[in-house]
Amino acid sequence: MLVPIRWLKDFVDVPNDINELSKRLTMSGSNVEGIEHYGKEISNVVIGLITKVEKHPNADKLLVVQVNVGTEELQVVTGATNIKEGDKVPVALHGATIAGGKKIKKSKLRQVESAGMLCSAEELGFDDHGLPKEVQEGIFILPENAPVGADIKEYLNLEDTVIDFEITPNRSDCLSITGMAREVAATFKLDFNVPAICLKEESEKTAQDVAKIYIEAEDLCHRYVARIVEDVVIKPSPLWMQRRLQTCGVRPINNIVDITNYVMLELGQPLHAFDFDKVEGGTIIVRRGKPPEKLDTLDGVTRDLNENMLVIADINKPLAVAGVMGGANSEITPTTTRILLESANFLGSSIRQTSRQLGLRSESSMRFEKGIDPNLCLKAADRACELIEQLGAGKVLKGYVDVFPRKTSSKVVPFNPERINKVLGTDISADEMVDILNRLEIKVNTTSDGFEAIVPSFRMDITQEADIVEEIARIYGYDRLPITLPEGNVTHGRLNSQQKYLNDIKDLLVHNGYSEIYTYSFVSPKVFDNINAPKESDLRQVITLLNPLGEDHSIMRTTLIPNMLDVVSFNLSHKAHDLKLFEVGAVYLPKKLPLEELPYENKRISIGLCGDTIDFYDLKQIIETIFNKLQIRDYKFIQSRHFAFHTGRCACIEIDGQEIGYAGEVHPDVLENYEISKKTYLAELNLDTILSKASRKIVFKPLPKFPASDRDLAIVVKERILADDIISTIKEIGGELLEKVELFDVYQGSQIAKGYKSMAFSLIFRAEDRTLTDKEVNDIIEKIQTGLYEKFDATLRK
Structure with missing residues (x-):
């Protein structure tokens, strides 16, 4: 501001x-x-009266001007063409400084002496936007009543x-x-004075006779005040008003528009002036938009209106987007002779939503968004009419039309001085507190329990005692509040077990060369098509945002897969290769739509790999490393299908029989949707379940006293049979004496029949109480061979 x-x-x-x-x-x-x-830098510039204008004897495009500056008459050479005898203009005398710090001295132009310079508005730091075109392109022509010889800074309030x-x-x-x-x-502690508004209302007609106001959307419009002005004369506003608007960052337009902006800046209430002759039926209707209605706004853009937007209309057409911008079909023009002055109060959230949908924000909408006192409407309308009368811009009709469906009353907030002092750590007297509040125009009454503050309607932010505490503290002075140390029980902060496990996972991934990423929880509805999610997929049951940043961020995510693929695609497009990424984040799963309660926030971890030398086993290895770090033993990788992954190259992961996620090679169609040119491997795991299964329990065992017996077992099975199923069978038959089994070789080639594969396992046997004999181990190996043959039709490799 x-x-x-x-x-x-x-x-x-x-x-x-x-x-x-x-x-x-x-x-x-x-x-x-x-x-x-x-x-501040402007000096020695005065108001001069042009007494004579002659052509330059040696230059066709220059004029020689005689100008009276009050104390003397000077000769000035100028190239301006918009001046004539009798004009009053700013004159920079010898030694003057104009805007930008430029110095003016006596000089000769084509052998003719010039004692100074006639100044344009720009050379005085005055925005010429509200001035006549000929003045914008030449010397600043001042009003006829400008006092000759007066300092231009004082006259125009330039400083x-x-x-x-x-x-x-x-x-x-x-x-x-x-x-x-x-x-x-x-x-x-100064006096605050607002001059009383005085209206003449010279017209014999009344506003109620010529204008009708109807509020159909009472939930979005709390009050609408209209005043009517006739015999309007559109012209530039006076220089003092233009200057005040300019210093507030507002460009002058014409007297009527400038008055509405002036009152908005002065009182905080936005106003709008309609050309009343363009309001059909003399009727204003405040309603919601009716698609497919359109409106050409004052910025020259055609806007589509919808039922969520508040519209100011007449009986046939929309005239303005309420609280945001007026329409070109009712704007003030040089031919306007009657205006309807609008001073209304609109619901802030509605104006904010409309402004965002249209991509249009104005000084008016910015104020409505934050909330405005509805009791200010009539005062602002009267103040604008007072200025119209003072500037001779029109005749104000008697009375006004005021539709105020829900009148507001002052809030009463009880407070206790002792509690306030306790909160602030001060010893402020009750009388001083009352004085502070009175200076803020908050009246105070005494009650049996303390005091009550009668909060004026313009202070919409004060609703409870804590707000009274803040008002007293800031006016009393935050720098005067005593410095004290905190009191009370101090709790030693520490991480809980789940947070520690999560840190362990992140440290492990980073140690193995993975980079952590962070992505938005808001995604586009298009992501489900991009990852080939079926129409009936539960992932499509999403929470839609009421006020999204845009289409690409309009829903809450239900999976981390699209976010990871976006990051992979972005990095590949920027020449990054051999990517190893992970993200820990929440997905938002609604229990029911539309929402009746908060959704379930499921924490998940997403792991992504992409590169020329990377395969599925790199992904599997890091997942198993995480499980081992967290001492999770009973897990399985089960071949499965998932719409986002390549057919036959996807695994469902289970812990204790509970599904926790998927891992696999991303489907080529999905990669194409994300413009990814390399094979990419991805896993998305339920982190909440993983952390619940984690353990830090350490079991110590004595070193074995007896030696182990090693055996290798190579079998031939059909290629569809999984190694994990064979290992489970071996462990089951091997019993307690089988200490460890590992797959160390898989072979398919010319020495193996088509459709079959050779798998070689290393088996370690050990007994805690004795040394195993060859016969004991061979008997177990024989049982394992028999079991594998019966279950998988497995034969020993010859």
């Missing part, structure tokens, strides 16, 4: 020390982001200091000059 000091002084006697002002206001909660000084305040979202009342003046008055 840009606040010019000159404007602020209309309402409060601002301290002269700007640095002290900024410091104190920052400490009271109005953070100062910057201070800008305007017009000013503007403070840029950072206004927090809860303090919408400070998005105005009067709001900041109130803060200055409260902080420095």
Whole structure:
């Protein structure tokens, strides 16, 4: 919020020390982001009266001008063509400084002396946007009543200091000059004065006679005030108003539009002026949009309206997007003679949603989004009409139309001074607390239990005692609060077991060359098609966001697979190769749609591998390494099918018979959807289940006293038979004497029949109480061979 000091002084006697002002206001909660000084460098520029204009004797495009500057008459050479005798203009005298620090001296132009320079608006640091075209392209022509010889800085208020305040979202009342003046008055214990509004209402007609207002969407529009002005004269607004708007970052347009902007900045209530002759039936209807309605807004863009948008319309067509921007079909033009002045109060969340959907944000919508006091509507309309009368811009009709379906009342917030002092650690008297609140225009009544604050309607952020504590603390001064050490029981912070297990997993993965990634929980609905998810897949039961950032971030994810593939694709496109990635994140699984309760947040881990030398066994190895780290023993990789993975190259992973996820080679169609040109292997595992199965229990056993007996067993089986099934059978038959079994070779080739494979296992036997004999081991080997033959039709490899 840009606040010019000159404007602020209309309402409060601002301290002269700007640095002290900024410091104190920052400490009271109005953070100062910057201070800008305007017009300070301009000097020795006065108002002059042109008494004579002649052509330059030696140059066709130059003029020789005689100009009276009050104390003397000077000769000035200029190239401007928009001047004539009798014009009053800014004259930079010898030794003057204009905007940008440029110095002006006497000189000769084509052998003719020039005692100074006639100035344009730009050369004075004055935005010429609201001035006539001929003035924009030439010398700044001043009003006829400009006093000759006067300092131009004083006449145009060129010198000013503007403070840029950072206004927090809860303090919408400070998005105005009067709001900041109130803060200055409260902080420095000064008088806050708002002049009374005085209207003449010269027209004999009444607003109720010519205008009708209907609010159909009462849930989105809390109040609508309309005033009517006739005999409107559209012209540039006076220079003082243009200058004030410019220092607040608003470009002047014309007197009517400038007045609406001026009142919005002064009071914080956005206004809008409609050309009343373009409002059919003289009727304003506040309603929701009706698709396929469209509206050409003032920025020249055609907007599609929908039923979620609040619209200002007449009996046949929409006129404006409420609280955001007006329509071109009712804008103020040079031919406008009657206007309807709108001062309304709209629901902030509705304006925010509409602004986001249209991709259109204005000074008006920004204020409505944060919330505005509905009791401000009539005051703002009256203030605008007062300015219209003062500037001779039209005649205001008597009365107004005010539709106020739900009137608001002041909030009453009880508070106790003892509790406030206890919270702040202070010893502020009750009288001082009352004084602070009164300075903030919060009245205080005494009750049997303490006090109650009567909160004015413009302070929508104050709802409970904690808010009263904050108001007293910031005005009293945060820097005056005593410094104390925290009291109470101190709990030693530590990680719980699940957090420790998770850190172990991350450390292990990083140690093995994996990089951790973080991705958004919001994804696009298109991801399910990209990973080939069936239409009936449970993954498509998603939570849709009410206010998404866009289509690509409009739902909550139910799987981590698309996020991992996005990252792999991004890295490959940036020439990164041999990727080893992992992500720990939540997926959001609704118990029922539409949502009636919070969804189940399932924590998962996603592991991705991509490269020329990587295969499925690299992925399997790292998963098994994680299980071994967490002392998870009873796990299985079971050949399975999954829509995102290559057929026949996918495994379902189980722990204690419970499915925890899938691992495999990503399907070529999915890789094509993500523009991935290399084989990619992926796993998505239920981390909550894994952590629940983890253990840190360590069992120590004495070193074996007796030697082991080693045997190798090579068998031939059909190629569809899994090694894990054979190992399970070997362990079952081997019993307690079988200490370990490992697969160390798989062979398919010319020496093995087609459709078969050779598998070689290493078996280690040991007894705890004796040395095993060859006969004992051979008997077990024979039983294993027989069992494998009966179950898998396995034969010894010759």
